[in-house]
Amino acid sequence: MKSVKEWPETERPRERLLKHGAQNLTDAQLLAIILRTGSNGKTVMETAIELLNKFGGLKGIEEASINELQSVTGLGIAKIAQIKASFELGRRLLSQPAQEEVFNSASLVYNYLYPKLNGLKKEVFITLLLDTKLKLIKEIKVTEGILTQTLIHPREIFKEAVKESAYAVIVAHNHPSGDPDPSEQDVEITRKLKKASEILEISLLDHVIIGNGKYFSMKENKII
Structure with missing residues (x-):
């Protein structure tokens, strides 16, 4: 041989x-x-x-x-x-965004996060902090595990946003099942975060759920 x-x-x-x-x-x-x-x-x-x-x-x-x-x-x-x-x-x-990439659509969020979240066995909740031009300031992994309103508290989502003087945030998480359709819990969490964003005057642009080869946008589906 x-x-x-x-x-x-x-x-x-x-x-x-x-x-x-x-x-x-x-x-x-x-x-x-x-x-x-x-x-x-x-x-x-x-x-x-x-x-x-x-x-x-x-x-x-x-x-x-x-x-x-x-x-x-x-x-x-x-x-x-x-x-x-x-x-x-x-x-x-x-998953590394181009230097001038602007996060102005759910599809861009999906393209950025899918390589990181694809294949994970647990749900991971991520916040993207954006500046006034909707460019990424910082990415934060908020929690890992089954999402609940107790775990996803507005305080945890917006604490870093305030610290970094973010203009807006986009939140996202994966569904290990591969089906990105939101649960009732996902919708309730999103509405709770939306109310908090209005009080803090930090825009919640979207909540994107990452599935296997597809995504669900709360904004595009007019939930927020």
């Missing part, structure tokens, strides 16, 4: 990336570059292909636990850490 170093240079994943660009490599080739070396008698490409087949593609690998990844022969903690770090870097890049 030939090692990757023994392959013709035109077939080696790293050399192909440098010559043709990362966008022209297959998922297996990109994964092989991250893994760097094979083990237990398998080449790195064979390990990469086994991973993709076992977990049904990149999404399955991303969602797999460390214990599940360890079930692949030859995949040790160091390689698993490399895989997890690569996916996290990609997620952070996708």
